[in-house]
Amino acid sequence: MARILDNRLTELGAKRVGPRGEGDDDKSMEEDYLAWKDTMFEAVHKELGWEEGAGSDAADFEVHELDQVDEAKVYLGELSARALNATRGVYDAKNPYPAPLINAKELFEDGERNCVFAEFDITDSGIRYQTGDHVGLWPVNPSDEVERFLHILGLADKRHQPIDVKSLDPALAKVPFPVPTTYETVFRHYLDISAPASRQTVGQCAKYAPNEQARAMLEKLGSDKAYYHEEVGVKCLRLSEVLMLAAGDSPKTTGYTQWSIPVDRIIGAIPRLQPRYYSISSSPKMYPNSIHVTAVVLKYEPVEGANHVFGVGTNYLLNLKNAVNNTFDKVNKREEGAPIYHLDGPRAKYKKGTQYAAPVHVRRSNFRLPTSPKVPIVMIGPGTGVAPFRGFLQDRVALARKAKEKNGPDALADWGTIDLFYGCRRSTWDFLYKDEWEQFEKELDGKFRMHCAFSREEGKPKVYVQQLLREEGDRIGKALVDNKGYAYIW
Numbered sequence: 001m002a003r004i005l006d007n008r009l010t011e012l013g014a015k016r017v018g019p020r021g022e023g024d025d026d027k028s029m030e031e032d033y034l035a036w037k038d039t040m041f042e043a044v045h046k047e048l049g050w051e052e053g054a055g056s057d058a059a060d061f062e063v064h065e066l067d068q069v070d071e072a073k074v075y076l077g078e079l080s081a082r083a084l085n086a087t088r089g090v091y092d093a094k095n096p097y098p099a100p101l102i103n104a105k106e107l108f109e110d111g112e113r114n115c116v117f118a119e120f121d122i123t124d125s126g127i128r129y130q131t132g133d134h135v136g137l138w139p140v141n142p143s144d145e146v147e148r149f150l151h152i153l154g155l156a157d158k159r160h161q162p163i164d165v166k167s168l169d170p171a172l173a174k175v176p177f178p179v180p181t182t183y184e185t186v187f188r189h190y191l192d193i194s195a196p197a198s199r200q201t202v203g204q205c206a207k208y209a210p211n212e213q214a215r216a217m218l219e220k221l222g223s224d225k226a227y228y229h230e231e232v233g234v235k236c237l238r239l240s241e242v243l244m245l246a247a248g249d250s251p252k253t254t255g256y257t258q259w260s261i262p263v264d265r266i267i268g269a270i271p272r273l274q275p276r277y278y279s280i281s282s283s284p285k286m287y288p289n290s291i292h293v294t295a296v297v298l299k300y301e302p303v304e305g306a307n308h309v310f311g312v313g314t315n316y317l318l319n320l321k322n323a324v325n326n327t328f329d330k331v332n333k334r335e336e337g338a339p340i341y342h343l344d345g346p347r348a349k350y351k352k353g354t355q356y357a358a359p360v361h362v363r364r365s366n367f368r369l370p371t372s373p374k375v376p377i378v379m380i381g382p383g384t385g386v387a388p389f390r391g392f393l394q395d396r397v398a399l400a401r402k403a404k405e406k407n408g409p410d411a412l413a414d415w416g417t418i419d420l421f422y423g424c425r426r427s428t429w430d431f432l433y434k435d436e437w438e439q440f441e442k443e444l445d446g447k448f449r450m451h452c453a454f455s456r457e458e459g460k461p462k463v464y465v466q467q468l469l470r471e472e473g474d475r476i477g478k479a480l481v482d483n484k485g486y487a488y489i490w
Contacts, residue, residue: 018043060173060268066162066180074162075181077140077189077346079359084178090126093275096138096359097125098350102290104321108430115296115384115432116317119282120360123289131283131395132367132388135291136275138359139316140188142339148240149187151256153263159184165267176272183263188342191266192273194312197239199228201269205243208261214246221246235306239270251307276313277363279490281387285398291360293317294387294432299338310339316358319343323356367488373399376416376485378476382423382453382465383430385490389420390433392488393440393448400444412445417479419472423453423465 006020021036044050078084080094091097099120107115120135129135150156160182165175177190187193203222209215221228221242232242244250247257282292297318298311319341321327343356350357369377369392379389396418403411420437424430437450451472453463469476479485 017047058168059262059264060168061175061264062166062168063262063264063267064164064166065158066164069162069180071162073180075178075346076185078178079138080178092361093136093363096136096275096361097122097127098345098357099125099291099360100355100357101320101324104317104324106321107294107432110429113296113299113430114318115294115430116314116321118293118295118317118321119287120291120293120358121289122291127291127362129280129284129291129362130364131280131285131369131391133280133365134277134363135280135293136277136361136363137293137313137317138275139273139313140341141192141194141273141312142310142315143188143342144339145193145238145240146184146188146342148244148256149193150184152240152243152259153261153266154258155183155263163263165264173268176267185346186263186267189346190273191270192312193240193270194238195271196236197232197242198269199225199232201239202228202232202242204265204269205239205259205261208259208265210247210257210259213248214243214257217246218242234303236302236309241307273312275361278313279367279388279391280362281390283391283394283398286394291362292391294384294390296384308337310337312339315339316341320356320358324354326354367490369395370486373403373412373415376479376483377418378480378485378487379418379420380465380469380487380489381420384432386420386422386432388490389422389488390436393418393420393437393444396448397440397443412447415444415447416483416485418444418448419451419476419479420448421451421453421465421468423455425454425456427452427454427457 002020002022006016010016018040019036021040073084075084079096081087082089082095087095089095099122101118102121103117103119105117107117109115122129147156150159155161162180162182163186165177165179165181167173167175177186181190199222202218206215206218206222209218221232231237231245237245241251243259244256247259249255249257278293278295280291281294282290295314295317297314299308299315301308315338319339320343323343344351345357345359350359367388373396377392379392381387381389400412400415422437424432427434431452431454441448441450451465451468453465453468454460455462455464457463480487
């Protein structure tokens with residue numbers, strides 16, 4: 001869109017005074033903006049003679065500690081008044097449903113990667129989903145990260161202190177979470193403190209440094225893009241890690257240098273913790289009372305020698321799986337520093353005995369099957385990209401069972417072909433739901449074909465999905481073009 005607008009303005013005679021800015025959401029939009037800003041203001045100054053002002057240093061919010069407050073009205077992780085008061089009604093993004101985890105397991109685990117299957121019970125919740133929808137899972141921040149923040153800001157002894165937060169200009173900045181709440185709740189449930197620290201936020205923290213050395217480092221990180229990229233960006237350091245690095249604290253310390261950063265600045269600088277969305281890997285026709293999730297647990301070393309980065313949502317799922325199955329010892333065996341989460345939820349609402357629940361809601365999608373089973377379907381899903389297609393196949397199998405029951409064994413004769421191109425590493429390792437695909441092939445009377453591409457099969461050449469697509473090109477082309485089929489890529 002930016003390029004189209006730029007070209008059109010040029011056609012109409014407009015003069016560009018500086019470089020066109022473009023952002024890549026797969027990287028860092030903030031860094032893209034800052035890189036554009038640095039050159040843009042220089043160009044504006046040269047062209048128009050304008051000077052960039054110092055900008056306002058005023059906070060967006062004000063935080064007040066409360067002496068007297070009704071504890072029942074203090075938000076401890078709830079997202080709305082409906083959630084706080086346990087009001088029955090529609091469960092949505094403001095009032096997620098605490099869905100019991102009734103089945104959880106690892107589909108594969110090899111030390112480098114592991115994939116978690118989770119089944120959430122939605123019986124009597126009123127939640128309805130369709131094949132292809134997404135489930136939003138609301139995680140919490142890892143306990144170690146919460147503790148680091150509380151100690152660095154000198155709030156550990158006041159973690160349960162009720163606070164109120166007010167916006168100084170509601171038209172520009174709304175309070176990002178419900179209040180009153182507590183310091184610990186802010187860092188555990190409401191702010192995304194596990195996200196990589198932005199250059200702008202790091203620079204803003206410099207004035208609150210505990211010593212000149214720390215101040216100088218943060219000022220350089222905030223102003224020197226290359227230095228920030230080398231020391232923070234490529235290592236995906238969180239804000240707490242950057243502050244510890246600047247203060248000279250060891251990553252394994254039990255004592256933290258305190259910073260005088262006001263909480264209102266933290267609230268204004270760190271984005272809200274958001275739900276993580278996963279393709280639902282089940283069909284309501286087969287599982288009307290449960291939602292299935294298939295997710296590879298995110299864990300990687302951004303650069304050699306750096307601390308591992310752990311995905312908040314998927315590792316939260318892994319913790320839930322370990323809690324339900326009493327296998328927490330596997331966490332420490334897998335990776336030193338693997339995050340541990342507080343799973344009880346606000347007011348311990350997510351735990352009943354040995355049963356755990358997680359807050360979820362359903363987000364509608366346009367990723368839908370054609371209504372008629374006579375329409376051919378081509379699905380392409382490497383790795384966990386196969387998750388929604390498991391739901392698609394369950395949907396068709398459930399429909400096939402009813403059709404055969406009503407019309408006899410030849411009920412599928414005029415059905416369209418269903419092709420699934422699936423890529424993974426090895427047939428004996430990360431071939432997700434292998435037994436289920438075989439069962440689907442039987443129940444769909446040959447209408448369903450599975451095409452597997454194994455890139456690391458022992459003793460065999462590497463095969464990728466695109467190779468199989470080329471081999472089946474003529475037939476797939478006919479199904480899509482001549483027979484007006486649907487193609488899905490995930």
